[in-house]
Amino acid sequence: MQLIPIMINGLPGNVAKMIVSHVLRDSRFALVPFSLTGPEIQEAAVEVAGTSIQLVRPDVRAARIGDIKKQCPGLISVDYTHPTAVNGNCEFYCAHGLPFVMGTTGGDRDRLDPAVRASSICAVIAPNMAKQVVGFQAMLAHAADTFPGLFAGYTMTVRESHQKGKADTSGTARAVVHSFNRLGVHFSEDQIEMIRDPEVQKREWGIPEEHLGGHGWHTYTLTSPDRTVTFEFKHNINGRDIYADGTLDAVVFLHQKVARGEKGTVFSMIDVLTGGCS
Ligand SMILES: NC(=O)C1=CN([C@@H]2O[C@H](COP(=O)(O)OP(=O)(O)OC[C@H]3O[C@@H](n4cnc5c(N)ncnc54)[C@H](OP(=O)(O)O)[C@@H]3O)[C@@H](O)[C@H]2O)C=CC1
Numbered sequence: 380m381q382l383i384p385i386m387i388n389g390l391p392g393n394v395a396k397m398i399v400s401h402v403l404r405d406s407r408f409a410l411v412p413f414s415l416t417g418p419e420i421q422e423a424a425v426e427v428a429g430t431s432i433q434l435v436r437p438d439v440r441a442a443r444i445g446d447i448k449k450q451c452p453g454l455i456s457v458d459y460t461h462p463t464a465v466n467g468n469c470e471f472y473c474a475h476g477l478p479f480v481m482g483t484t485g486g487d488r489d490r491l492d493p494a495v496r497a498s499s500i501c502a503v504i505a506p507n508m509a510k511q512v513v514g515f516q517a518m519l520a521h522a523a524d525t526f527p528g529l530f531a532g533y534t535m536t537v538r539e540s541h542q543k544g545k546a547d548t549s550g551t552a553r554a555v556v557h558s559f560n561r562l563g564v565h566f567s568e569d570q571i572e573m574i575r576d577p578e579v580q581k582r583e584w585g586i587p588e589e590h591l592g593g594h595g596w597h598t599y600t601l602t603s604p605d606r607t608v609t610f611e612f613k614h615n616i617n618g619r620d621i622y623a624d625g626t627l628d629a630v631v632f633l634h635q636k637v638a639r640g641e642k643g644t645v646f647s648m649i650d651v652l653t654g655g656c657s
């Protein structure tokens with residue numbers, strides 16, 4: 380079986396490191412020993428589970444990508460970088476013919492799809508790669524298509540807690556809010572309550588101490604106009620391992636699409652989940 384060359388961008392970041400450790404244990408993939416990194420990073424390389432990966436900063440990446448592509452033809456890029464890097468990285472992948480899985484949240488999301496559609500590549504773009512969360516999103520999207528306005532008149536609160544360093548409002552929460560809007564709930568993204576204080580997370584939310592540095596807890600609460608009815612949807616994720624499986628499924632999915640000549644198409648994780656990995 381031909382291995383899929385996979386380049387994990389965003390090292391030495393937390394999620395990128397975790398994905399690399401999963402790739403190294405997965406016989407479907409060959410890890411590309413390079414990673415696009417941030418402008419602040421000084422190290423030339425990082426070691427993950429005994430494997431050394433060279434870090435390629437933004438100022439040199441255009442000059443180096445030709446050689447990397449020659450060394451690893453057919454590579455698929457995976458992006459777990461920073462909200463400020465999302466659009467620049469997307470444009471870089473499009474310009475250099477690199478199909479990509481974009482797990483990074485934030486940036487100007489409205490510019491992502493047009494950039495890919497105008498290019499010769501295809502991409503999977505999703506704010507959450509945890510397959511069970513994607514399934515929950517698909518259920519909500521189905522409800523919104525089937526019963527538009529079902530929750531009209533209800534009020535909603537959305538609270539999300541993540542590690543202190545998370546730069547943006549949860550991309551997952553934003554996407555879920557969009558489905559609730561289609562179900563008739565008036566609520567804007569800027570009403571999402573972000574919790575980033577470890578003391579509050581420990582004391583008020585009961586988030587285990589060992590996961591304060593890496594978690595994603597979301598609660599969506601809907602209350603009827605007369606306040607007699609409450610619905611609550613909750614997904615609480617400790618650690619980050621849950622994102623690896625879906626990310627790697629997305630890589631296999633994209634690899635198959637590329638092999639079939641697909642170009643200029645954006646897929647979601649719902650497409651990956653629906654399409655399977657045959
Ligand atoms: N879709 C999903 O399922 C999930 C998405 N995420 C998202 O993934 C992203 C990364 O999360 P996390 O690993 O926790 O963040 P970290 O801050 O730990 O890591 C981000 C890394 O990206 C680097 N970076 C910054 N700019 C660039 C650039 N232009 N090109 C390449 N790398 C760059 C940073 O370098 P520096 O330190 O110099 O800035 C840092 O090393 C976030 O947007 C998060 O929300 C997280 C979990 C799941």
Ligand SMILES: O=C(O)C1=N[C@H](C(=O)O)C[C@H](O)C1
Pocket residue numbers: 484506507541542545548549550551552594595
């Ligand atoms: O930064 C994180 O950690 C996460 N980011 C994604 C988001 O913004 O929704 C997904 C998950 O919540 C973890």
